[in-house]
Amino acid sequence: MAGSTSLAARLYAPAEIAAQAGLVVHLHGGSFTGGSLMEGEAVATMLAEAGAVVLSLDYPLAPAHRFPEALEAAYxxxxxxxxxxxxxxAKLAPLYVAGEEAGGNLAAALALMARDRRGPLLSGQILLSPMLDPCLGTCSLREVDAGPVGCHWADGWSDYLGSPDKAAHPYAAPSNASRLAGLPPALLISAQDDPMRDEAAAYASRLQEAGVSVRHHVQTGPTQWPIAYAGAPENGSCLCLACHHVSDFYALTAPP
Structure with missing residues (x-):
C-alpha cells in the first residue's frame, strides 16, 4: 500500500463501479484489542455494495500497540x-473513512486528524456503533449489564489508552473533542439494542451543534448489534438496512 505506513488491507468493490464511485477506508471493530480483516468482511462488503470501492485496513491492536500507534498507522x-x-x-473520487465499534472510534479520530493536518480532504465519515466515550456511563451501555468486571469494552479502552489521562485527548476519545467544526459530513448508525446507541446519539448532536452535516439513524430492535456486524447484508437484515442509508449518504456527499 502506498504511503509512509504499510498495513495489510483487503479490497472490496461493487459488481459495477460507477464513474463517480467513492473510495472508503474501512476499519474493523474488536474493542481495540481484537478483530481482523476477516471479521470486518461483512461491513466492508456492505460499504462496497452501497456503491463504493473499499479498502479495509488491518491496523495494529492493543495492548501491544497503545494509543496513538494504531491511529497514526491508519492515518x-x-x-x-x-x-x-x-x-x-477515479483520480478525484470522494474519499471516506468508515468503521464499526472501535473502528468507528478510529474513523472519527481520522476525520479530526485530516482536518487538523490539512489533509487528505474527506467527503464523509461513516460511523457504525462507534466507541467514542471511555467513561462507559451511558444508559445504553448500562442496559446490556456488562458489569464493571469482564466488560470487554471497558477492558478494550483500558488496553488501548494505557493510562486514564489519555482519555482527555480528542483523538483517543472523539466524544471529548472541544472543537468539532470543520469536520466532513457524518453518517452515524446504531440501533435500539446497541450498547453504543447513546454515545452515537450524543456525538451526532454535538456535530450538528458545530455546524457539521449529520445523518443519524437508529435501527429498531432487536438487531443483536454489534454482533450483527458479523452477518452478511441479507435482505431485511440490519446491515441491509444500513446499506440503504450508506448509499444515500454517498449520493448526498459526492461532488456535483
Whole structure:
C-alpha cells in the first residue's frame, strides 16, 4: 500500500463501479484489542455494495500497540491512499473513512486528524456503533449489564489508552473533542439494542451543534448489534438496512 505506513488491507468493490464511485477506508471493530480483516468482511462488503470501492485496513491492536500507534498507522495509510486513489478509483473520487465499534472510534479520530493536518480532504465519515466515550456511563451501555468486571469494552479502552489521562485527548476519545467544526459530513448508525446507541446519539448532536452535516439513524430492535456486524447484508437484515442509508449518504456527499 502506498504511503509512509504499510498495513495489510483487503479490497472490496461493487459488481459495477460507477464513474463517480467513492473510495472508503474501512476499519474493523474488536474493542481495540481484537478483530481482523476477516471479521470486518461483512461491513466492508456492505460499504462496497452501497456503491463504493473499499479498502479495509488491518491496523495494529492493543495492548501491544497503545494509543496513538494504531491511529497514526491508519492515518499514514489514509494519507497514502488519498494521494494514490487513482489506483483503485477515479483520480478525484470522494474519499471516506468508515468503521464499526472501535473502528468507528478510529474513523472519527481520522476525520479530526485530516482536518487538523490539512489533509487528505474527506467527503464523509461513516460511523457504525462507534466507541467514542471511555467513561462507559451511558444508559445504553448500562442496559446490556456488562458489569464493571469482564466488560470487554471497558477492558478494550483500558488496553488501548494505557493510562486514564489519555482519555482527555480528542483523538483517543472523539466524544471529548472541544472543537468539532470543520469536520466532513457524518453518517452515524446504531440501533435500539446497541450498547453504543447513546454515545452515537450524543456525538451526532454535538456535530450538528458545530455546524457539521449529520445523518443519524437508529435501527429498531432487536438487531443483536454489534454482533450483527458479523452477518452478511441479507435482505431485511440490519446491515441491509444500513446499506440503504450508506448509499444515500454517498449520493448526498459526492461532488456535483
Amino acid at each position: 499514514g495509510a489514509l494519507a497514502g491512499i488519498g494521494k494514490s486513489r487513482v489506483r483503485w478509483a
